[in-house]
Amino acid sequence: MSITAETAKEHAKDPAVLCCRAEAGVTIEAANLEDPAIFDDLVDSNLLNLDGALTIEQVIGATLTKTCDSLTPLTADVLEGIQAVAAPAVEEAPAEEVPAPEAPAVPPVAPVAPHAPCAGGVLKIHIGEGKDIDIEMPMGFNHGAAMAEVPAQVVPVAAPVAEAELEPKVIRSVSRKHYKITEVRRGPETKIEGTVLYIREGIEEEAVASQELVHSLKIDIITPEQYHTYSETIMDVQPIATKEGEDEVGTGTTRVLDGVVVMVTGTDDNGVQIGEFGSSEGYLDENIMWGRPGAPEKGEIFIKTEVVIKEGTNMERPGPLAAHSATDVITQEIREALKSVEDDSLVVDTETFEQVRRPGKKKVVIVKEIMGQGAMHDNLILPIEPVGVLGARPNVDLGNVPVMVSPLEVLDGCIHALTCIGPASKEMSRHYWREPLVLEALHDEEVDLCGVLFVGSPQINAEKFYVSKRVGMMVEALDVDGAFVTTEGFGNNHIDFASHIEQIGMRGISVVGMSFCAVQGALVVGNKYMTHMVDNNKSESGIENEVLACNTLCHEDAIRALAMLKAAMAEEEVAKPEKKWNPNVKATNVELISKTMDKTIELVANEQSLPMSQKRKEKYD
Amino acid sequence: MGNLQILLRQHVGAPCEAIVKAGDRVEKGTLIATPTGLGANIFSSAYGVVEDVQEDRIIIKPDEEQKDEFVPIAEGSKLDMVKAAGVVGMGGAGFPTGVKLGADLQGGYILVNAAECEPGLRHNILQLEEDCEKVIRGVKYCMEISNAAKGIFAIKKKNEKAVARLREALKDEEAITIHLLPDIYPMGEERAVVRECLGIELETTQLPSAANAIVCNVETLARVTEAIEERKPCFSKNLTVIGKLNGGNEPHVYMDVPVGTSVGELIERAGGIDGVYGEIIMGGPFTGRAVEADEPITKTTGGIIVTIEFPDLHGAKVGLLVCACGGSEERMKDICAKMNGEVASVARCKQAVENKPGAPLKCERPGNCPGQAKNNIQFKKDGCEYIIIGNCSDCSNTVMGSAPKMGLKVFHQTDHVMRTIAHPLYRHLRVSKQVDQLPEGK
DSSP: OBOOHHHHHHTTTSBOBBSSOBOTTOBOOGGGBBOGGGHHHHHHTTSOOOTTOOBHHHHTTOEESSOBOTTOBOOGGGEESOOOOOTHHHHHGGGOOOOOOSOOOOOSSOOOOTTOOOOOOOOOOOOSSOSSOOOOOOTTOTTBSOGGGHHHHHHHHHOOHHHHTOOOEEEEEEEEEEEEOOEEEEESSOEEETTEEEEETTHHHHHHHTOTTEEEEEEEEEOGGGOSOEEOOEEEEEOOEEEOTTOOTTSEEEEEEESEEEEEEEEETTOOBSOSSOOOOEEHHHHBOTTOTTSOOTTOEEEEEEEEEOTTGGGSTHHHHHHHHHHHHHHHHHHHHHHTOOOGGGEEEEEEEEEEEOTTSEEEEEEEEEEOSBTTBEEEEOOSSTTOSTTOEETTTTTTOOEEEOHHHHHTTOEEEEOOSSTTTOOOHHHHHTOHHHHHHHHOTTEEEEEEEEEEEOSSHHHHHHHHHHHHHHHHHHTOSEEEEEOOSOSTHHHHHHHHHHHHHTTTOEEEEEEOOTTTTOOSOOOTTTTSEEEOOOSTTSSOOOOBTTTSOOHHHHHHHHHHHHHHHTTOOBOOOOSSOOHHHHHHHHHHHHHHHTOOOOOOOOGGGSOOOHHHHHHTO | OOOEEEESOOSSSSOOEEOOOTTOEEOTTOEEEEOSSSOOOEEOSSSEEEEEEOSSEEEEEEOSSOOSOOOOOOOOOHHHHHHHTTOBOTTTTOOBHHHHHTSOOSSEEEEEEEOOOSTTOOHHHHHHHHHHHHHHHHHHHHHHHTTEEEEEEEEETTOHHHHHHHHHHHTTOTTEEEEEEOSOSOSOSHHHHHHHHHOOOOOTTOOGGGGTEEEEEHHHHHHHHHHHHHOOOSOEEEEEEEESBTTOSOOEEEEEEETTOBHHHHHHHTTOBOSSOSOEEESOTTTOEEEOTTOBOOTTOOEEEEOOOOOOOTTOEEEEEEOTTSOOHHHHHHHHHHTTOEEEEEEEOTTEEESSTTSOEEESSTTSOOOOHHHHHHHHHTTOSEEEEOOOHHHHHHHHHHTGGGTOEEEETTHHHHHHTTOOOSSSOOSOSOOOOOGGGO
């Protein structure tokens, strides 16, 4: 398709190809030229050979000397008055080769999002002959395509002298006291004795009675020996934690049990799984991606509730909420028991998280899109207890508008996630408790993390744009240099995900997007600000494989996103995505970061490390 | 002569309201329906009796004997007479001419649309060959009414005889010139005429008045002359009948056919259908639609085409490339169904825009392609084996630049018509869009 003058400018260095027949004597303008976005497809189908083609900036304004048909690359022999272009661009070229972009989000089947993006880059420096050549690469611009100029430019820009004087400032802190649990038993009362947790017998009845829609609730204590147990779909994985005294979530002291997690599972009366796009029912050991931020660790004991709710309420908001609330009756009693532990010798570890502001550093914000379409696509924000229910407000009821929280509130359980859709890509409650991007950004001394903005993803498009415009205004008011936008799930929510990025990008703020995309989650929309994208996929085939938390944001994604945002804020160019999803792009980027930081980055395992389930065998692998 | 069915809506705007009832006697030129909003008067086209008044039409049983005389319209100003005569744009658009001419062009242009761009149609050019004076007088009346200083005939260079007649007739007309058009489709699109003659590219939402111009079809101008000189109401139509007819595929031109005559009657008049056929099209190959033989003609009917049978695609997957220049998506789907294809993908030319949801598509730059490779990629990805396109000459050429190499077999929606009338198919463009103009337009 022909392009506009604006697009021609963006693609000034791309080859010039006639979109349609043009007659001799015509002065070439943007409307005569084909959109470079489709060249890959055309070259693939042998429709186009770009050898010898001039660039768009060279041909605009030149006169065609011969009538040429559509899809003719414009070469010097058919043009008069070719525009001279500054030479340096050409001289730089040999220094850099083959920019390999980050896992692209463009679906191979439907290239609806030509701008749908991704980034990264391979730097190859070839030196044919030479002595005493030192090559230094500053950290944080590992994705630049224009590497040749970087060492000269970025170093002085990155460290203006005046700013270096400013001291980091600790705003607040939160401490976690860890209590080790090695055994969970049922008993006459809920209590912690040494490393044994007792859960009161008969508590199930009270849990059921607390919720009208809950018809039954069963507690299973799953020890590592019992991991090969069938389970209904896993609705949530939660840490068991409580605040000390009057402390609020995000400050003071939190007590947390190690070695044990709460797991909510369930169906409705008819046995329908409480899930939407896929569900994770099956043998636990075949359906849990161990060690993901939101998933259990291998070796942990699960206090697993199997909740049955009223038939047909599995897809209505009150149903899943009732299952979570009933489970929380049990968790709350454990929290009370944990609060009353007086023996400090049971504390096996104490961690302190500090919220540090770093004036003078690049100021960044994390925007986390959470589901808010209703049904199980809801999240409880800021309960009184970590990952509790009481005191929290569902983001759907808040109209999904952005809510600002501190990084420590995130890590202290301010989100109780009523997640279900797409088990592999959804963020469980435990995910926030260990959110890797928040942790990385908080600890990175090169950036100043000012906060975490949660925004719900409404069902209706008009509402999506309503909330994304608020995100834009808030981020503008924050005066940040850069922003991350993360999302969970895929499909519908990508509409507002793209819009958040647009709203931030159009304000001249660098923005990196993070989502599961790969093959199945390929972006359905795109815009010109979606140039810096990190794909959270880990699955072998790039799909939603229904393995719990498989494709969620991990440490390896967080460091890539941070490196990319730093590159963007330093105005380094990030290479375009490849046409089709290519997992090697991620591998290359990780390797580059690893080399630059001189640190080994261990990549997490994927579903291939798990025993093969019947479902996976039939549906996916 | 069979019954006449005179439709109450023969123009842009609201349907007219009948002012006669069953049993009334009518004469040629009797006013039988009047506008309820934007519209134009409708007259009986024959002597006879009103047999029925239905929701959308008036049925008239004509007398055996028909005189030439008609009931004249009232005398008045030239504009009033054009309005009273119910003249509408007879090239097919049907916009009430009296309303159009009401504009003050402040020394602008009357542009004569003599492109007759739909292949197969012949009546406009024939009228110029036989009686261009009547049309020229119409131009002058319109210039006077709407305060235009210049008139320009836009006609394809290939129509040598008509051009020669016009040059002869216009040699002493200082204010009227000729602009020659290349033989590509679409040159007769209103905004294309403005661009070719005046060099102004109008937006899809703009009317020619934005360029101080009014565009009128050849026949419309002749009807203006008749209204003013003969006080003749507009109740007849010139048209071309062509296609798979007994006696061959040459065009049959009929002048002054009574409005309301059935398509079937005209086909019989032209010799009748020769054996099995594909469909009957009312209008041109590009913008016409399929009709049944009992459908009546209106003030805007330009062509009746009987086509050969459709090829059978045996249920193959087909992509439709919908464009402002050709049939609507509905028409394209109709053709695909008749070819026994399964619609697997629908794309729209990038330049085809809907000014309002549901409004007919308009081309942003008629006759100048915006590129089509992306649509072909879509068709390929959607698994199409064939594509049916409704594009103009230039866009069809672009489609051919990539579709065959991608393994897509191309049909143009006009193929069955072109094969019927032995006209080259719309595929590659082999003529230039540039033509040399006459010295000073004379």
